[in-house]
Structures are given as C-alpha cells and as structure tokens.
Amino acid sequence: MNRAIVLMMLVLSLLLATGCTTPPTRDPFDVTLEAHRDAIVNDTLSLVAVPSSADVPGGPARALDAYLALAERLGLKTVSLDRRIGYVELGNGDEYIAVLGHLDTVPAGDGWTRSPWGEVIDGRLYGRGVLDDKGPMVAALHALAALHDSGVPLEKKVRIIAGTDEETDDATIRFYREVEPDPVAGFSPDGDFPVVYAEKGLLWANWSRTVEPAKGPVALLSLEGGSARTWCLTGLRRCSRQRRRERSPPSSETPAVRPGWTGGGSGSGRTVPPVTGANPNSG
Numbered sequence: 169m170n171r172a173i174v175l176m177m178l179v180l181s182l183l184l185a186t187g188c189t190t191p192p193t194r195d196p197f198d199v200t201l202e203a204h205r206d207a208i209v210n211d212t213l214s215l216v217a218v219p220s221s222a223d224v225p226g227g228p229a230r231a232l233d234a235y236l237a238l239a240e241r242l243g244l245k246t247v248s249l250d251r252r253i254g255y256v257e258l259g260n261g262d263e264y265i266a267v268l269g270h271l272d273t274v275p276a277g278d279g280w281t282r283s284p285w286g287e288v289i290d291g292r293l294y295g296r297g298v299l300d301d302k303g304p305m306v307a308a309l310h311a312l313a314a315l316h317d318s319g320v321p322l323e324k325k326v327r328i329i330a331g332t333d334e335e336t337d338d339a340t341i342r343f344y345r346e347v348e349p350d351p352v353a354g355f356s357p358d359g360d361f362p363v364v365y366a367e368k369g370l371l372w373a374n375w376s377r378t379v380e381p382a383k384g385p386v387a388l389l390s391l392e393g394g395s396a397r398t399w400c401l402t403g404l405r406r407c408s409r410q411r412r413r414e415r416s417p418p419s420s421e422t423p424a425v426r427p428g429w430t431g432g433g434s435g436s437g438r439t440v441p442p443v444t445g446a447n448p449n450s451g
C-alpha cells in the first residue's frame with residue numbers, strides 16, 4: 169500500500185469521525201410530509217375510483233364525501249355545504265387563505281390503455297382525475313395534515329375548498345360565496361406548477377363546415393382540444409343545441425338529442441381517433 173492511499177484513508181476516516189460527510193439536516197416539515205407519501209398515493213387511488221363526472225348521478229357528491237372522510241381521518245376539521253361543495257380547514261382567526269380545487273372530472277371516455285379508475289404501474293399513477301384534480305387535492309390535504317402534525321401555530325386559517333362542478337359550470341363556487349366569506353388570498357392546485365392564482369372560465373364556441381355529400385364518404389380524421397361536452401364527433405350543432413337546452417327551459421321546437429360522444433379531456437388538448445359514418449347516438 170503506497171503512502172498516497174494511506175493518506176487518503178486517513179483523511180476519509182477523519183472526515184467520517186467529524187461528521188463532515190453527513191448530509192445536511194432536513195427540514196422537519198419535509199420529513200413529516202415524506203411520511204405521507206404512501207398515503208397520498210393510496211388516497212388518490214381511492215378517490216379516482218369514485219366516478220365523478222357530471223353525467224354520473226350523485227358521483228361528484230360521493231367524491232366530496234370521500235374526500236372529507238379522508239380529511240377527518242387525518243384529524244382535520246371538515247364542512248360539507250349540502251354535499252355540493254365543502255372545505256377542510258386548519259388554523260385560527262377570522263381570515264383564511266384558500267386552496268381552491270375540485271373533485272369532479274370529465275367523463276372517463278374511451279381509448280384507455282390503463283384503468284381510468286386508478287392504478288400504479290412502474291411508479292406512475294394512472295386514472296381519470298389523477299392530475300385534474302383529485303391528485304393535487306389529495307396532495308394539498310396531506311400538506312395541511314403535515315402542517316397540523318408539525319404543531320406550527322397559524323394566525324390565519326388555511327382552507328381547502330373542494331368544488332364539484334368545475335368541469336361543467338361554476339354553480340357550486342357561486343353557492344359557496346353566498347354562504348361563506350371570501351378568502352384574503354389563495355391559489356389553485358389545478359394547473360401548472362408552481363402556483364396558479366386564477367383560472368378564467370370556459371370557452372363555448374361552435375365551428376361548422378359544410379361538406380358536399382356528392383364527393384363521397386365523409387371521414388373525421390382528428391379533432392383536438394376542448395372539454396368533454398364540446399367533443400361531439402358528429403352533429404356538432406346538436407351538441408350546441410344540447411348546451412343551450414341545459415341553460416334554458418326546454419322548448420317544444422328543441423329536438424331530443426344528446427351528445428354523440430363525450431370523450432375525455434381536461435381542456436389541454438387531445439387527438440380523437442378517426443371516426444367515420446353516422447353517429448349512432450344522435451337523434
């Protein structure tokens with residue numbers, strides 16, 4: 169053994185003895201939050217397993233019930249406002265900071281290669297609502313629970329507000345504002361990281377194109393973007409009629425139609441597989 173190696177071993181043993189190779193101490197809050205990792209995954213899966221699109225009767229309310237039950241299990245205060253919207257709260261004082269999200273989803277739709285009702289494969293979570301917005305809502309819940317566990321005194325409240333109709337309307341948040349005070353600040357874990365302060369609603373628009381039947385069969389090769397109810401592959405005008413019918417009392421002139429196909433999509437854009445022929449659901 170040459171002298172250089174002996175010297176290196178001596179230096180290393182000195183470093184170890186003095187603790188110089190010990191990693192820096194982690195923030196206790198990070199350690200607490202890390203302890204929630206498995207529960208965040210499992211709770212997200214349990215919520216994703218609850219179908220909660222607007223076309224599932226009682227589905228969004230059941231998702232809200234399930235979410236508030238998770239919060240109670242974590243020792244947090246919960247309030248349900250007629251099972252339409254609810255919140256989870258921690259802290260003291262009159263004022264509160266809002267964490268605004270939602271538990272409804274767009275319809276599961278077709279074309280999944282994984283279960284839309286939640287599964288973990290190769291360390292990744294799959295399912296309708298994992299990203300939008302059940303997963304972020306569960307993460308926020310466990311962050312609040314970690315804050316609770318840490319015992320840090322809060323001079324204001326932190327309130328996670330859980331809506332149930334974000335994908336189709338904003339009735340529940342309007343109802344909330346009728347019966348609860350507004351927050352002094354807030355953010356929405358329902359978009360890009362790190363912070364989304366506000367979202368600006370929905371665009372309802374119609375596009376149409378007349379095709380010549382004499383030129384042969386018509387094929388829709390792809391369609392991108394939009395939210396669930398605008399994704400009617402055939403009979404786009406009928407979809408818009410449906411939307412108008414939902415917003416106003418039915419008229420005897422309005423035909424009884426329903427959307428031809430409500431594929432999934434969170435508004436971020438997706439390509440629909442080629443579809444040809446007549447819409448079997450129309451009329």
Ligand SMILES: [Zn+2]
Nearest residue numbers: 300301334358
């Ligand atoms: Zn969302």
